[in-house]
Every structure is written in C-alpha cells, then in structure tokens.
C-alpha cells in the first residue's frame with residue numbers, strides 16, 4: 001500500500017514536523033536560545049514499512065472508552081493510527097526559576113502537516129497520567145496554504161499547558177534517568193487530527209516517553225498501530 005511508508009500519515013494527511021521546545025528569555029537570537037525536548041524533522045525517510053505494535057498493548061496507557069483509544073480504533077480507519085516513542089532531551093540550562101514561575105521562558109509546541117485536501121484541520125491533545133486524562137487541548141490549524149503540490153497545515157508555537165510545564169520542570173529535578181523513566185512510564189499523550197467539518201478522523205498519534213541519555217539528544221521511533 002502506498003501509505004505504508006516510514007512516516008506518520010496516510011494518503012490524506014501526513015505529519016511533516018513536530019517540535020516541543022523551550023525558549024529562554026532575554027536574547028535576540030531565537031534559534032540559539034531554543035531547546036528542543038522532542039523533535040520529528042521533515043527529512044524524507046526511506047520508504048521501508050514501519051514496525052507494527054498491537055494497539056491492545058497500549059490501551060491501558062490512555063482512556064479506553066468515551067472517545068478513548070479503544071473506541072477511536074474501533075471506529076478507525078486503522079491505517080491512520082501511529083505510536084511514537086520519544087526519548088526526550090531534558091538537559092537544558094534554565095535561568096533561576098522562582099517556585100511556580102517559568103523564569104520568563106516560553107514553552108511551546110509547533111507542528112506541520114501535509115495533505116491532499118483543503119480542509120479545516122482540528123487537533124485534540126489529551127495528556128494522560130496513569131491512563132487518565134489530565135488535560136485536553138483543542139486547537140485548529142491555520143488555514144492551509146498550497147506548497148509543492150500539497151496543502152500545508154501548521155500549528156505554530158502553541159503554548160504548552162501549565163500541567164506539562166510543571167511536569168517537565170519537576171522531572172528535571174530527579175537525580176537519575178531511571179527515576180525519570182519510571183515517572184514517564186505513566187505519562188502519555190494522544191493526539192487526534194480531524195476534518196473539523198465532517199469530523200472524519202485523519203490521524204491518531206499516541207506518544208510515549210523516556211528521557212534520552214544526555215549526550216545523545218532527542219530521538220524517536222515511529223510504529224504503526226495494528227490489531228489482528
């Protein structure tokens with residue numbers, strides 16, 4: 001099948017770039033000051049099929065019913081379901097932070113998609129702790145523009161929710177990677193992209209996390225979700 005490339009997407013919508021970052025205040029040169037926690041870059045990857053993970057293995061990491069992962073997968077289409085394992089890079093210097101504040105830093109997430117149809121793209125993010133939703137964020141992408149034979153959809157510099165900012169900051173205070181990883185075992189995010197008008201599901205991406213060994217930087221691995 002043509003959609004079974006080594007990328008997150010279908011013939012209708014493909015994830016091209018995804019970055020969660022923090023920017024430290026007080027400097028002009030934004031690029032230099034940006035630290036990326038996680039990043040999926042737009043470099044084309046060889047078209048080898050992705051490994052498949054059985055969706056039932058991760059049911060308990062997300063709400064199952066009432067619009068949870070199991071319900072969503074039951075409704076399909078199953079080829080629009082993906083799993084991303086991120087090794088997040090949490091090794092970044094921050095200025096002194098007063099308790100409860102962010103020291104003026106900006107925490108954000110930007111993403112970019114390519115699609116074959118002009119539509120209004122909506123994105124729902126569910127942040128989950130021990131399989132229970134703790135935050136839900138609903139956003140609409142900028143109206144698409146036409147570029148190189150595709151419609152391009154962007155969600156740029158969406159501010160990370162308070163919950164995630166605090167979560168990242170607390171995680172950083174843990175002394176060792178294994179402790180961080182065991183906290184992250186119970187932390188997941190589910191993103192669902194839909195055509196806002198028809199509510200057709202275009203893409204569903206489940207995110208799971210570990211921290212990267214500091215010298216390696218952020219990394220990720222992409223899987224398709226299947227169920228036989």
Ligand code: MYR
Pocket residue numbers: 020037038088109125127135137158159160161162164168189209
């Ligand atoms: C929100 O704004 O809080 C919901 C949307 C979250 C999008 C995904 C962000 C990925 C965050 C990675 C943080 C790394 C934690 C170890």
